[in-house]
Amino acid sequence: MKNAFAIVTLSALLSACATAPQLAPPVSTAAADVTKEASTPDSAAAKDGQPAPAAEALMASDDAPAVPEVVLPKVELTSELVYRITKAELEFKQGNWQGPYITMLALAQQTRDPRLAQRATEMAMAAKQGPEALSAIRLWRGLAPESDEAIQLQLGFLVNNPDLREAEQVFALRLKQLPAKSRPLAMFQMQQLLLHLKDKTATFALQERVLAPYDDMLESHLIMAQSAFALNDAPRAYAEAERALAIKADSELAVLTKAQVSGSLDKALAVLSDFLTRHPHAHEVRAAYARILIDAKQVDAAREQFLTLLKDQPDNLATLYSLGAMAMQSNDLVSAEKYLSRYVDVLAQQPNDERDPAKVLIILSQIAEHRGDLAAAYNWLEQIDGSGDDKEYLAARLKMAQLTARQGKIDEARAQLAELKPSDQNDLAQVFLVDAQLLRDAGDVLTAFVVLENANKRFPGNPDLLYEFALLAEKLGQMELMEKTLRQVMIAAPDNQQAYNALGYSLAERNERLPEAYSLIDKALKMAPGDPYIMDSMGWVQFRMGNLDEAESMLRRAYAARNDAEIAVHLGEVLFVKGDQAGARKLWQEAQRKDPQNDVLKSTLARLKQSL
Helix, strand or coil: CHHHHHHHHHHHHHHHCCCCCCCCCCCCCCCHHHHHHCCCCCCCEEEEECCCCHHHHHCCCCCCCCCCCCCCCCCCHHHHHHHHHHHHHHHHHHHCCCHHHHHHHHHHHHHCCHHHHHHHHHHHCCCCCHHHHHHHHHHHHHHCCHHHHHHHHHHHHHHCCCCCCCHHHHHHHHHCCHHHHCCCCCHHHHHHHCCCCCCCHHHHHHHHHHHHHHHCCCHHHHHHHHHHHHHHCCCHHHHHHHHHHHHHCCCCCHHHHHCCCCCCHHHHHHHHHHHHHHHHHHHHHHHHHHHHHCCCCCCHHHHHHHHHHHCCCCCCCHHHHEEEEEECCCHHHHHHHHHHHHHHHHHHHHCCCCCCCCCCHHHHHHHHHHCCCCHHHHHHHHHCCCCCCCCHHHHHHHHHHHHHHHHHHHHHHHHHHHHCCCCCCHHHHHHHHHHHHHHHCCCCHHHHHHHHHHHHHHHCCHHHHHHHHHHHHHCCHHHHHHHHHHHHHHHCCCCCCCHHHHHHHHHCCCCHHHHHHHHHHHHHHHHHHCCHHHHHHHHHHHHHCCCHHHHHHHHHHHHCCCCCCHHHHHHHHHHHHHHHHHHHHHHHHHHHHHHCCCHHHHHHHCCCCCCC
């Protein structure tokens, strides 16, 4: 009579007992990973010497790569076998790896069942015991030479050894044993495994020997082209790419590789342009051509290429995003909104875990806000659901509260902020900061001051909170507190140019300690030479010190960089004192058109007894 345990299969037993985490191989070699990499060819331009993704070999056949089925032995589950497996698994669960590993290895040798060798491998890998894992993998391969999983795990270990001879043998044997249609994938897996090796000369030689029998294969020459390119052997890389094109003249990957190794943007553009003349519907090549045109500063030509792509593939997300980004860069907000809103619509219809629409939604909100449509700006942000980046979600929620406040709904805006409960302390501090800013902008400076006073007690040393608190102290006339707080910011964040600028400007505005004010603003300007507001402060302190020409020059630079009402008021006063009353009046009128309620303009006109 058979043992009662025999009704349980070995697979079921191992599955039920195994509780340790299943670790990935040291180097990712999964076919799904390679396919994913290959499905999105990058620009043909070289990036850090890395080869272009290998897509075409995987698409050469509609059939999935053939992997031989592992033949398993018939193993009778005796009571002793069940006991030893169960005992080993329980001990492994308790944190002991060595005894269970030896048991599984011994049982694998006894039963000739590769599943037990695989389990021994998993135990050694979970315990981070590389030599023991490799020993188990060798046994696993001996028991199941056709196991692709075992081969890839073994290669993952072998390529990390200084001596690559065993790895080379396994690579060569694997390619030889695989059916022809599966070799391209295996070749690219080999390439991926070898990418991280520092000795590029040894890597090149290994690949050259292993791929030599497959001289008639496109993939063989693509890999050699990319390997030669990593060695800075441009002539060999170019020759290999041309050989690949001779084998398959319409290969997009081959021409992308040829462009990549061509040595310059101009040559790459010529290679791709010539190919597109003969193959106008090569979408990946056209997309790469457009990206290289951008690198070459040929923006209009790049836009034409993306528009051509859009005609053939109107719902292509990459094309829509590229056109939207280019429109933003050229300040064509109408076109940017058209392409990016279409991007959001398409992504909603075709969800893609690798694409988070948050950045695009934020840009669309900014465009709507720019044209004064606060409701649309709010609606775009509302679509950011928090499933992606937590920082972007928080930024969207903070901005939504600000948009609500701008519509006069300050209580509702503050209620929205109160609902936010970020776990990160810095993020929570930002919520308090925005709350105070909403109150300040609504004219409730005292309440804003109290909010930040309490926030600074809760988050001591936070430079953002301290800086805003200092500005509110100044508005309330507490100059000593303002200066003390700004100096705290300088200690907490020595590279915060705004703290130096704010204190320097405050002193200049009050016409006090002008040499010190100049020194503070000069330090800020050295940190941020192109900041128009710091240039405005420098112009103002120069004016206070009586250096009218230097003041005018600096303020004109600031106004050219930023057409701001307050800068115009300052420059106008300098011109007024220099006797150019017409020039001053013109600037003040410009400031009034920009910001009719500007307090600096009002106080300046009143002090100088002028009217517009």
